[in-house]
Amino acid sequence: MAIEAILEQCRALVEDPSSFEAVDRWKAAHPGGRAVGCFPVYSPAELVHAAGMLPVGVFGGGNEIEIAHADSRFQSFICSIIKSTLELGLTGRMKILDGMLFQNICDPARNLASIFKRNFPDMFIEYLHLPQNLGSPRGIEYLAAEYRRVLRALEGWTGQPITDAALRASIGWYNRTRALVRALYQVRAEAPQLLSTVELYTLSRAGVLVGPEAHAQLLEGALATVWDRVVKPKDRLRVVLEGSFCEQPPLGLIEGIEEAGCYILDDDFLLGWRWFSQDVEVDGDPVAALARGYADRSVYSAVKHDLREPKAKHLLDKVRTLKADAVIILAPKFCEPALFDYPLYRKALEEAGILHLFLEFEEKMWIFDRARTEVETFVESMLFD
Numbered sequence: 001m002a003i004e005a006i007l008e009q010c011r012a013l014v015e016d017p018s019s020f021e022a023v024d025r026w027k028a029a030h031p032g033g034r035a036v037g038c039f040p041v042y043s044p045a046e047l048v049h050a051a052g053m054l055p056v057g058v059f060g061g062g063n064e065i066e067i068a069h070a071d072s073r074f075q076s077f078i079c080s081i082i083k084s085t086l087e088l089g090l091t092g093r094m095k096i097l098d099g100m101l102f103q104n105i106c107d108p109a110r111n112l113a114s115i116f117k118r119n120f121p122d123m124f125i126e127y128l129h130l131p132q133n134l135g136s137p138r139g140i141e142y143l144a145a146e147y148r149r150v151l152r153a154l155e156g157w158t159g160q161p162i163t164d165a166a167l168r169a170s171i172g173w174y175n176r177t178r179a180l181v182r183a184l185y186q187v188r189a190e191a192p193q194l195l196s197t198v199e200l201y202t203l204s205r206a207g208v209l210v211g212p213e214a215h216a217q218l219l220e221g222a223l224a225t226v227w228d229r230v231v232k233p234k235d236r237l238r239v240v241l242e243g244s245f246c247e248q249p250p251l252g253l254i255e256g257i258e259e260a261g262c263y264i265l266d267d268d269f270l271l272g273w274r275w276f277s278q279d280v281e282v283d284g285d286p287v288a289a290l291a292r293g294y295a296d297r298s299v300y301s302a303v304k305h306d307l308r309e310p311k312a313k314h315l316l317d318k319v320r321t322l323k324a325d326a327v328i329i330l331a332p333k334f335c336e337p338a339l340f341d342y343p344l345y346r347k348a349l350e351e352a353g354i355l356h357l358f359l360e361f362e363e364k365m366w367i368f369d370r371a372r373t374e375v376e377t378f379v380e381s382m383l384f385d
C-alpha cells in the first residue's frame with residue numbers, strides 16, 4: 001500500500017481524539033479484552049500489553065470537546081490536557097477504557113489521578129512514581145520495584161499472572177514500533193520534503209490507539225514507500241521543535257508552522273511513546289531491562305529528572321547534528337515543566353548563537369493566524385537577513 005493510503009487510514013484514526021473508535025474495534029476483535037489509558041508523558045505500555053490488554057494513549061480531547069464540567073474540579077490557570085482529559089471522563093467518553101495509568105510528571109497530573117480515582121471508582125487507576133534522581137544507582141532498582149508493583153496490581157485486577165516471557169514479547173513489539181518511528185524520523189530529518197511533520201505525527205499517533213502489532217504494519221508500509229515520493233525541496237528554514245512533550249498542539253498549528261516556511265527536522269511530540277532511543281534489552285530480567293532502559297537508553301525530557309547532563313546540552317546537540325538553522329519552543333500554556341525549562345534553553349541557545357522563537361498553544365486553538373504570522377516573520381528575518 002502506498003504511503004498516501006496509509007496516511008488516510010491513520011488520519012481517520014486520529015482525527016477525533018475523543019471518540020476512541022479504534023479501541024471499540026479492538027475490543028470487538030478481542031472479546032473480554034480490556035483497554036488501559038496511558039496518560040503522558042511516559043507510561044510503561046509494555047506492562048499493560050504483557051497483561052493481554054490494549055494500552056491507549058490519552059492526550060485529552062483536542063479541540064473537539066467543550067469544557068463544561070471539568071472546570072469545577074480544577075483551578076483556572078492549568079494546561080488544557082488536564083481539563084479535557086477529565087471532561088472526556090465526566091461526559092462518559094472514556095467508558096471504553098477500563099483503566100488509566102498516570103505518573104508523577106507534575107502537580108496537575110498527580111491531582112488528575114486522584115480525581116479520576118474518586119470520580120470513576122469502577123476504573124483501574126494506577127499512579128506510577130518515576131525516580132526523581134537518576135544519578136543515584138538506587139534509581140534503577142527503585143524503578144524496577146515500581147514496575148513490579150504495577151505488574152502485581154494488573155495481575156490482581158485480571159486474576160492472571162504476567163510471565164517474563166509475555167513481558168519480553170511486549171518489549172519486543174514496542175522495540176519494533178519505536179525503531180520504525182525512529183527510522184521515519186530519520187527520513188524526515190534527511191529529506192523533510194518527503195514527509196511533512198503533520199504526516200509523521202499522524203503516523204506516530206495512530207499507534208497509540210491500535211496497539212503495536214497493527215502499528216508496526218502501518219509503519220512498515222509507510223517506510224517502504226516514502227522514498228518513492230518525488231518532491232522537490234523548498235527554500236525553508238530548518239528548525240527543531242521543543243516543548244510539546246505532553247499536551248499535543250492542534251494539527252492546524254503544526255501545519256501552520258510548516259506552511260509559514262519551516263522544515264521541522266525534529267520534535268518532541270508523543271515523546272513517551274518514543275521514550276527509548278535504543279532498543280530495550282529483551283534478554284534477562286525484563287523488568288530490570290525496562291528500568292535500565294528508562295535511565296540509560298531514553299530521551300531527555302522536562303519530566304525526566306536526570307542531572308547527569310544538562311537538558312540544554314541535548315537540545316544543542318540535536319540542533320548541531322541536524323544542522324538546523326533555529327529552534328522553535330512550542331509549549332502548552334500553563335505547563336510548568338515546559339516553562340521551567342525554557343529559561344535554561346534560552347540561555348544555552350543565546351550563548352551558542354542559535355536563534356529561537358517561543359510560542360504557546362492551547363488545545364482549543366482554532367485560529368492559527370497569529371502564530372503563523374509570528375513564524376513567517378521569524379523565517380523571513382532569517383532567510384532574507
Ligand code: SF4
Nearest residue numbers: 079106246247335336
Ligand atoms: S502539559 Fe505540562 S503541566 Fe500539563 S499535564 Fe503535561 S506536563 Fe503537566
